[in-house]
Structure formats: structure tokens, C-alpha cells
Amino acid sequence: MRTLGYAVLSLLSREDLSGYDLKRWMERPLGYFWSAKHSQIYPELARLEDEGFVTHRVVEQQGKPDKKVFAITAEGREALKAWVTEPPVGRAPRDELILKAYSMWLAEPGAAAVLFEEQGRLHEEQLRHYKATEAWMEENWGGSPEKMDFDDFASYAALRRGIGYERDYAEWCRWVAAGLKERLSG
Amino acid sequence: MRTLGYAVLSLLSREDLSGYDLKRWMERPLGYFWSAKHSQIYPELARLEDEGFVTHRVVEQQGKPDKKVFAITAEGREALKAWVTEPPVGRAPRDELILKAYSMWLAEPGAAAVLFEEQGRLHEEQLRHYKATEAWMEENWGGSPEKMDFDDFASYAALRRGIGYERDYAEWCRWVAAGLKERLSG
DNA sequence: TGTACCATGTAATTGGTTACATGATTAC
DNA sequence: GTAATCATGTAACCAATTACATGGTACA
Numbered sequence: 001m002r003t004l005g006y007a008v009l010s011l012l013s014r015e016d017l018s019g020y021d022l023k024r025w026m027e028r029p030l031g032y033f034w035s036a037k038h039s040q041i042y043p044e045l046a047r048l049e050d051e052g053f054v055t056h057r058v059v060e061q062q063g064k065p066d067k068k069v070f071a072i073t074a075e076g077r078e079a080l081k082a083w084v085t086e087p088p089v090g091r092a093p094r095d096e097l098i099l100k101a102y103s104m105w106l107a108e109p110g111a112a113a114v115l116f117e118e119q120g121r122l123h124e125e126q127l128r129h130y131k132a133t134e135a136w137m138e139e140n141w142g143g144s145p146e147k148m149d150f151d152d153f154a155s156y157a158a159l160r161r162g163i164g165y166e167r168d169y170a171e172w173c174r175w176v177a178a179g180l181k182e183r184l185s186g
Numbered sequence: 187m188r189t190l191g192y193a194v195l196s197l198l199s200r201e202d203l204s205g206y207d208l209k210r211w212m213e214r215p216l217g218y219f220w221s222a223k224h225s226q227i228y229p230e231l232a233r234l235e236d237e238g239f240v241t242h243r244v245v246e247q248q249g250k251p252d253k254k255v256f257a258i259t260a261e262g263r264e265a266l267k268a269w270v271t272e273p274p275v276g277r278a279p280r281d282e283l284i285l286k287a288y289s290m291w292l293a294e295p296g297a298a299a300v301l302f303e304e305q306g307r308l309h310e311e312q313l314r315h316y317k318a319t320e321a322w323m324e325e326n327w328g329g330s331p332e333k334m335d336f337d338d339f340a341s342y343a344a345l346r347r348g349i350g351y352e353r354d355y356a357e358w359c360r361w362v363a364a365g366l367k368e369r370l371s372g
Numbered sequence: 373t374g375t376a377c378c379a380t381g382t383a384a385t386t387g388g389t390t391a392c393a394t395g396a397t398t399a400c
Numbered sequence: 401g402t403a404a405t406c407a408t409g410t411a412a413c414c415a416a417t418t419a420c421a422t423g424g425t426a427c428a
Contacts, residue, residue, distance in 0.1 A: 176343050247406090
């Protein structure tokens with residue numbers, strides 16, 4: 001099975017959704033660590049249905065087009081459950097900015113510093129976004145992770161990874177920019 | 187141009203290399219943030235040569251097959267330099283383990299804890315590996331980043347990102363595993 | 373009148389992995 | 401002998417992005 005299939009099942013295991021809804025969930029919150037365009041989601045849903053992991057019903061709406069609402073089946077839930085505790089396949093991380101850092105010695109230090117400051121700001125912005133979500137989560141669910149429902153804890157854990165990632169990334173960008181600036185003046 | 191093309195040029199800007207050598211450099215150090223199989227590297231080199239960014243000469247060896255050693259051209263270096271300070275195209279990070287974390291509420295907490303402890307160990311191992319390289323770098327080049335040559339600083343910066351990433355990832359794995367264990371006993 | 377949102381799909385292309393293919397040398 | 405390393409390529413397949421395609425409603 002494709003990882004995208006499990007990503008779709010992950011969302012459907014919490015809530016019934018249309019292809020359009022899935023596309024939006026893959027932009028915001030889950031999309032921060034797995035995303036897909038609608039052109040990939042619609043065929044994936046058809047495939048999951050062929051395989052018996054999801055079913056759909058057509059929901060008529062007023063003032064809006066009809067939609068297909070998908071629901072996970074018992075088989076889908078079983079497949080997802082089995083996948084969760086399997087070790088992930090080690091895929092190579094691909095980060096273009098680190099590649100640029102590796103070759104930055106070819107560039108003007110000033111121009112490179114601008115890039116890293118700019119990228120640092122983007123990661124800080126994303127961090128603020130995550131932290132706002134974290135605050136909302138802590139307010140709404142128990143405050144401490146132990147008191148949360150298990151599914152809420154799972155969402156919270158994923159978010160925590162995002163926070164750590166962005167915080168550390170932003171800090172690295174600032175560190176690189178500072179190092180570049182020293183090469184400019186001193 | 188393809189990012190892989192720039193990854194290849196990044197390496198060739200420091201040293202002339204054969205396709206085989208490039209494959210190995212894409213496994214270890216640069217491969218930690220950009221990697222490729224040899225089946226992707228050989229066609230890429232042919233394409234870069236078509237485009238005028240690299241040239242090659244055949245080097246005869248004793249006891250080993252002949253090899254094609256590639257060198258970056260002035261045009262290649264220019265293209266690489268221009269690319270370095272361009273903002274990277276925002277590609278979605280894909281992390282299967284975070285996706286699993288998001289769905290871990292479906293699994294047995296014990297089985298999930300085993301997964302996250304295991305993954306934490308892998309990231310700690312990678313971190314130790316990076317730190318050994320860092321120690322080697324600091325010993326060989328000036329000790330402080332300001333005293334390094336610019337190209338060494340660039341390598342060091344890329345490594346620093348790897349260290350931050352692995353440290354933070356390992357810590358997150360331990361935190362998730364601890365949270366899961368609390369759900370087991372308490 | 374134009375833009376954004378809702379809603380769903382297909383087609384073409386690119387990027388990447390796995391598998392197929394060959395052949396010599398060195399070390400165990 | 402047999403596995404590992406050196407060395408280079410092609411072919412088939414899968415995953416993902418971009419582009420093509422349609423059409424109604426709400427709102428400014």
C-alpha cells in the first residue's frame with residue numbers, strides 16, 4: 001500500500017470526509033508533514049474503495065454541488081492499525097536549503113545572508129502558527145498530555161514534532177546568517 | 187534545472203568525481219539531506235554535459251575498470267552560484283513517522299512505544315555519527331567557524347543542521363514513547 | 373464583471389526507485 | 401567458490417506535480 005493511502009485513512013479514521021475536505025486537511029494541519037494535491041487524492045480514494053478500505057455515499061447540498069463523502073471500513077481501520085506500528089521505510093530527507101548552504105561559499109556572503117534571514121523568518125512564522133494551535137489544544141484538552149484522550153494525544157504529538165522542527169530550523173537559519181555576516185565585515 | 191543537477195554540481199564544484207564517486211558522496215555526507223541512486227546519477231551527468239555544465243575525461247586504471255571523471259565548467263559554476271541565493275521551492279516535507287504518530291491512538295500503546303523507542307535509537311545513532319564528524323572538522327579547521335575557510339564553513343553549516351535535526355528528532359521520539367508508556371501503566 | 377470557493381475528475385510530464393544487465397578484480 | 405567493490409549503463413514502474421477541463425454559487 002501507498003503511504004498516501006494511509007494518510008487518507010488516517011484522516012478518515014477520525015471523521016468522514018469528501019475528497020475536497022481531504023485536500024484541505026492535507027494543506028493544514030496534517031499537510032505539514034504529508035501533503036497531496038487533489039489530482040492525487042481523487043484517484044487514491046477510488047483505489048482505496050476498490051481495495052475495500054473505504055466506501056462512499058453521495059450527499060446532496062443546496063447551493064453547492066453534490067459531494068461524495070467517504071468513510072473508512074473495518075478493513076481500512078485494521079490495515080491502518082497494522083501499519084501504525086510497522087517501522088517506516090527509510091526515505092532520504094530532501095532539503096534544498098541545506099544543499100544551498102553546502103554551496104554558499106560560491107556566493108556573495110551578503111546575498112546568502114539575506115536568503116537565510118528570509119528563510120529563518122518563514123520558519124519562525126510557521127512556529128508561531130504551530131504554537132497558537134498548541135495553546136488552543138492545551139486549553140481545550142486537559143492541559144497536560146496524560147489527561148488527553150488518546151486521539152488528542154496523537155494529534156498533539158504530531159504537532160509537537162512540528163514545533164521542534166521549526167524552532168530548530170529557524171535557529172539554524174539565524175546561526176548561518178550570523179556566520180555569513182561576520183565574513184562580510186570582519 | 188533539476189535540484190539533482192545542482193546537487194551534482196555542488197559536489198563537482200569542490201572536486202572532480204566519477205559517477206561512481208558521486209553515488210558514494212550521495213550516500214554519506216551530502217546524502218543525509220539529498221540522495222540519489224546511481225540509476226538517476228548517470229543520466230543526470232549525461233544531461234548536465236549536454237547542457238554544458240560539466241565535461242568528462244576517461245581515466246584508465248590498473249586492476250580496475252576505466253572511469254569517466256567529471257569536472258564542472260565555468261557555466262556550471264555560474265549556474266550553481268546563481269541558484270545558491272535563490273529561495274528554495276517550498277516542497278512539502280514528508281515524514282512517515284509523524285503520520286504514524288498521528289494515528290497511533292488506534293494501536294496498542296505498548297507496541298507503539300516500541301516503535302518510537304526503536305526510531306529514537308536510530309536517530310541517536312545518526313546523531314553520534316554527525317558529532318564524530320563535527321569533532322573531526324573542529325579539530326582540523328580552526329576550531330571556531332569564523333576561522334574556517336568559506337567552503338569548510340559551508341560544509342560545517344550543513345552538518346550543523348543535521349545535528350540539530352537528529353538531536354531534536356531523537357528527543358521527540360523519547361517524549362512520545364514516554365507518553366505512550368504512561369498510558370500503559372497509569 | 374470578475375474573483376473566490378465548492379466540487380470532481382483526467383492527462384501529461386517529471387522525479388525517483390527497483391529491477392535488469394554486464395564484467396573484471398580483490399579479499400576471505 | 402563466493403561475496404564485495406569498482407564501474408556504467410538501460411528499462412519498467414510508481415509517486416507526485418502541473419496542466420487541462422467543467423460548472424454552479426456567493427460576494428464585492
